[in-house]
Amino acid sequence: MTAGTAPRPAPAGPDLADRILGGWTGRIAGNMLGKPVEQGEHWTRERIDAYLRLTGALPLTDYLPPPPDGAQGFELRPEWPACVRGGIRESCRDDDVDYTLLGLHLLETHGFGFTTEQVGELWLLRLPYLQTYTAERAAYRNLANGLRPPLTATYDNPYQEWIGALIRADVYGWTSPGDPRRAAGLARRDAVVSHTGNGVYGAMWAAALVAAAFTAPDVRSALVAALEVVPPGCRLARTVRETIALYEAGLGWSRTLDEMAERTAGLGWIHVVPNAAVLTAGLLHGEGDFTRTIALTVRGGLDTDSNGATAGSVAGVLCGAAAIPPQWSAPLRDRVRSAVYGFDGAGIGELAARTLRLATLTP
Template identity: 60%
Template sequence: MGTIETAFFGHHEADPRALLFYEWCQRRESGYAVDDFAEEVHELSRMERPLEKACWRLLDRIESAERLPEWRYLEWDDVNGAAGEPDSAAVSAEATAAREAGPLPPEELFDRVHGGWLGRAAGCTLGKPLENGFLWTPSRIRAYLEPVDAYPLTDYVPVRDPMPDGVELHWTWPESTRDHIDGCPRDDDLDYTVLGLHLLEQRGPDFTTDDVAALWLERLPFLQTYTAERVAYRNLIDGFTPPDTATFRNPYREWIGALIRADIYGYISPGDPTRAAALAARDASISHVGNGLWAAQWAAALVAAAFTADSPHTALTAAQTVVPARSRLGVALSEVMEDHRRGFPWDHSNAAIRARHGRYNWVHAIGNACCIAAGLLWGEGDFTRTIGLTVQAGWDTDSNGATAGSVAGILAGAASLPAHWTAPLHDRLRSSVAGYDGSSIADLARRANDVAVRFAH
């Protein structure tokens, strides 16, 4: 499996071993009859040097496999490429509730939008040193933190001195660990929030997927994209257009990338999860389908719902309405909600999430969405507890911490966020988006607030 991990961290958009292996995984996960290819896939994907023609031939055969007749989940193909319409009655009830709540007072709206940006930045930074799901399991995270009284997490990750043998934090640790943070470090989880704001300012709510594609090529460096986005970018350069960019030789199309791009659509749709989900789906369709796209809808709806919700549970219930109930994502999120309803402790729920979804890659949308949901539910509205639990769950720690922090930050408002999370950020955001490095977080929040107000009229 070493060569697959190497491809994962390298040029996975072009490595036939990675594209073959992860497409085979994607087909298995979505109910296709591909088990008989296992031996060939593992043999070719583990080779030190790729046999390109053999990989492409086997990939063609895998892509021609039929769906298992007994498969019980709703998949992308079942809705003929549509986003998967949420339940109309549930959406209508939620929309009515949002309208009845009325618009937030201007000062409160800005405080909550600002809280979302700050929470996203803090949660992302908290998770960065532990980002590597191949290595940082919940038990290893605990074993690293407990000897220095840092578990459960209530502050940024410390650097142990001396570091335990064989332990290595993410390479960004010099700018993302306690007492080393000087402004919010650059991360794709924040790049896309910035890029989405620019898109909305320039194109408005009627932007197209072609607008998204053009903005990527203009403002986003190729090597600062990952997994599904990197493949979609490659496809754009090769002359494909959306939505084909999401599906051609893109085995990462149900991973977490579209989910991490979704928060901005919630920021500018306060109290309107249905609109937020629709905007996020349009953005997501350049690189994702199925559960990857539905996860983006869910995240955007969750953020939007947080503006008028009285609790994380209320926001999550609203977000659930934009996910097809019979999808694997819909079922997975319902299981987390049920674990919470039954009164299970967080560590029990986290173990259950890993048992149910450990077959997925550590940056797949489904397992990580469950970690976000659990962090919010068991965090019970407390910002510190929410992002701490979410990051302690492992997998895509910075992405999950960012989304959970965004929602928790909106629920609390910027003025109520603990200073030990926000002060080290120094109101400054590093970014690889052209023209935005060193941006003021408060200024980005004001601009998002202005877009929200403009779109409301």
């Protein structure tokens, strides 16, 4: 925590319910905002802003506009018609939400004492192989071939420090409000089925960040509290600290990202470390405002839908569902599309209520 500030008491009752619903709504909205431009090698920060200028959408205060006829060099992902302004009727299917649903099902099925092996079993039972990517696909293949964790994370898997485990972490924070260390422990048990090193630390940090957002006095305090659960010398922790330091030195959002891009060059647009810098900068410069937070985070590029989802989750917990502007929540129509067996078409409010029940269980 920052000097002179103290954590808020853990929320309870209607406040906790609103904050958890805010996390779910924020995660889905942030994911939907970033989904049309999720291709970091093409959709750079500069290209995203060029598209927003072309479509008259700067400053960004709503979902992305559809592309104008004849626009060259601004091709969105194939799913774009259902993810842009005027086309959204529910959330699009996406792995950033699929794994959140799987995490909820894991906790409901096995409780907080779940094992890493049970994580893998639920993947095989509930998630289609072709809806997995990078480290998760490698781990899924290894699971199907009879390997067990931690070998599932290391055998023939070049993606061990990519962002996949981080995107699975939010539900552990929502169910551990105000307890970052507990959230990180749960996320670690999940992460090691597919990741090692900074890939695991990213998941622990994200889960702790979401948990800390329930009680931290501001977003910077939540970021600092989340750093306490990962090794201080790991590259992920150093990157987050460096991004915070640039913010505190008064560098603007764009210059901060320029500097952090140089320091993390060569890691690739799906690696967890550069994405942690984009996420941290978006949260800090968003300054607690939901719209500004997810807009800056997605405009930061790299893995836009994953970063938008996590930023939306943290910002949604900080402000609560009632304070999320309706242009983000209303188009979702309380409906989630998912590849996870048994979850397609679930209501966002229903999922939040199930999460609340877990969050109020006595550890």
